[in-house]
Amino acid sequence: MRVLKTLCLGAAALALGMGSALAADKPTLKIGYVNGWDDSVAATHVAGEILHSKLGYPVQLQPVEPAIMWQGVARGDLDATLSAWLPATHGEYFAKLKDKVVVLGANYEGAKIGLIVPDYVEAKTIADLEKYAKDFDGKITGIDAGAGVMRRTEDAIEKYQLSSIRLMASSGPAMATALTRAEKEQKPIVVTGWIPHWMFAKWKLRFLEDPQKVYGDDEHVDTVVNPGLQSKAADATAFLKNFSWNGEEVGAVMLAIREGAKPEQAAKDWVANNPERVAGWLQ
Structure with a gap:
């Protein structure tokens, strides 16, 4: 992570409805999300759309790195994030910051990182990769070097004694491109990945079993806010505490964005198409 610098909420911020008369007397809410994480983009834009269109708040959505996101919420430069992967x-x-933030609760249960394969692949466990190494060209297609799932994968190669397998760093989009190509040709591939992710909405995928728990147990994605948000925007805080959805719901928004919709439009469409779900969060 780069050294934390002053968080600037300016040109990079996405402003939603700043000219709304309804929002004229309400404070702008600043929400941070992890740039490049599809689930983070989807959840943040849907929540932002509801905060604006249903509760009347001007909203700024700020893409940042995780360290800056957490520091921003703790300092009050950001009011909230819906992208806190806990506990690991x-x-x-x-x-480091638990005394300076408030965890409202999970907005997604069952988050997980690990090694993912198409369902047609014969390997069932991480240890099986050694047996089927030739099918995978002796490689695991990774994402950015230094990412948490990449560090865990290096550990997995050692602990499961995968002497015929090497980890190839790339990027999130490059990994998705490689998976797309393999799925089209029905060829074996193993990638580093996580859920929620749009690829689970598009293909039938599964995690390789990890009996040694190198990748840890399932996690949850939490909504974390600055302590001052309750007094600043009580109804917004209540909504953010209630906001929680499942893999099918977040997957639909992620896939719409993946297939070309702008995040803000995908969010608007989902909110418009799910009025009862939205109403439940606003009770």
Whole structure:
């Protein structure tokens, strides 16, 4: 992570409905999300759309790196984030800042990182990769070097003694492109990945079993806010505490964005098509 610098909520921020008369007397809510994380983009835009269109708040959505996101909420530069992976992935940030933030609860249960394969692949466990190494060209297609799932995969290669397998760093989009190509040709592939992710809405995929729990137990994606949000926007805080959805719901928004919709439009469409779900969060 780069050294934390002053968080600037300016040109990079996405402003929603700043000219709304309804929102004229309400404070602008600033929400941070992890740039490049599809689930983070989807959840944040849907929540932002509801905060604006249903509760009348001007909203700024700010893409940042995880460390800056956590520091921003703690400092009050950001009011909230819906992208806190706990207890493991963002556990280090939480441990340092837990006295300066408020965890409202999980907005997605069953979050998980690990090694993912198409359902047609014969390998069932991580240890099986050694047996089927030739099918995978002896490689695991990874994402950005240094990412948490990449560090865990290096550990997995050692602990499961995968001497015929090497981890190839790339990027999230490059990994998705490789998976798309493999699915089209029905060829074996193993990738580093996580759920929620749009690829689970598009293909039949599964995690390789990890009996040694190198990748840890399932996590949850939490909504974390600055302590001052309750007094600043009580109804917004109540909504954010209630907001929680499942893999099919977040997957639909992620896939719409993946297939070309702008995040703000995908969010508007989902909110418009799910009025009862939205009403339940606003009770």
